[in-house]
Amino acid sequence: MPIYEYRCESCGHELEAMQRMSDAALTDCPACGKPALKKQVSAAGFRLSGGGWYETDFKKDGKRNIAGGDSGGGESKSGGCATCAAGDGA
Secondary structure, three states: OOOEEEOOOOOOEEEEOOOOOOOOOOOOOOOOOOOOOOEOOOOOEEEEOOOOOOHHHHOOOOOOOOOOOOOOOOOOOOOOOOOOOOOOOO
């Protein structure tokens, strides 16, 4: 499910909202109550949930999360950030 960023043009309040792609854009600012929220143009974030290819197809020796394995930190075997690969990063 995509995570969208919004910013109020009236008070400057920023927020993130998890919405379906078919949901209408938010308009009312939760901080000031004015209908001045505008969706920001950014790289869309999303959340993977439930069982699926990312959980079942990349298992190794029955482990569910191979990214948070026995490396001492730094980078994972794939060359990326081990913290980000484990889902703890930004």
